[in-house]
Amino acid sequence: MTDTCLHCGTELITRPTLMRLLLLKKPAKSMLCSACLNQFAPLLTTHNCPGCWRQMTEAGYCSDCQRWLQHFPKQIVNHRALYAYNDFAREWMHTFKRLGDVRYGQVFSEPLQQLIITHFPNYTLVPIPSSQSSLTKRGFNQIHVMLDALNQPYDSALEHVGSGPNQASKTRQERLSSQQPFQVIEGRQSSLPAAALLVDDVYTTGRTIYHAKEALLNAGVKNIGSLSIFR
Structure with a gap:
């Protein structure tokens, strides 16, 4: 064949x-x-924003991270991403979520594993949870699919308790002003990892990652990083 x-x-x-x-x-x-x-564009440039890994023409924080620093001066994320979120990446994720073909998530296993080993050794992977409406519509959490392909344990310590439209359907301003949708699962506060690595598929404004980080910080986790497939 x-x-x-x-x-x-x-x-x-x-x-x-x-x-x-x-x-x-x-x-x-x-x-x-x-x-x-x-058609996947690796984020390997001379200068990347140290906060969110956006491609830059010079060293320093990007405009988005400068705004986050104003609101959360002690909480700037240590984020890494594999690829730029270009048109091909958008098409890829749309097809992945629409068809539910797990192979679309497995494609990233090798570079994702290398990124984790290089930048986040000894971190426990914590996937960003999907809303109940997204799970009902799609039937799966795309982050779980990607992490399952790594054959590496992860900790689903967060749950989505928000309501309303998902982030993908919101404008940039709506995303930035969205309310906290995450919380640590009841009973897990005493068994959270010392170092948590939040994992998402796409980093856009950073609002989702900062919400998730805040939920973990409030539960006592001190060392938190994040990564995404696309930025």
Whole structure:
């Protein structure tokens, strides 16, 4: 059976690397053709905002993080992201959530694992929870799908208790002014990790991450970082 690209259906041609040939290993199986893979834009630039990892032309905090610093001078997030949230990324996430094909989340396993090892060793992964309406509509939490593919334990210590439209359907101003939708699950305050790494799919304004961080801080967690697939 011929392997095809998960996204566009093009036939995949897998070429073994010299190292794999020397080790007598089979070529690593890819789910994407090079054309689709190259449309993901890695956030690897000379300057990235130290708060949210936005691509910058010079060193320092971006305008968004400067505003967050005014409101939360001691709570600026230590965020990292894999890829820019470009048109292809938007299409990818829309297809992933609409079709519910778990392979769309598994594609990020290797770079996500490397990011965690490099920047957040010894952190416990804490996924951003979905609202009940999103879970009912979609049938799954896309963050759980991505983390399940890592074969690494994570702690679903937060729950979504908010109401109203989800973040994706809100304007930028509506997102920034949204009320706290998260809380630590009852009974978990005494068993939270010392270092928590919040995991989301997309970082836009930062409002979701700051809400989640606030919920953990109020429960006594002192060391909190965050990461997302897209920024």
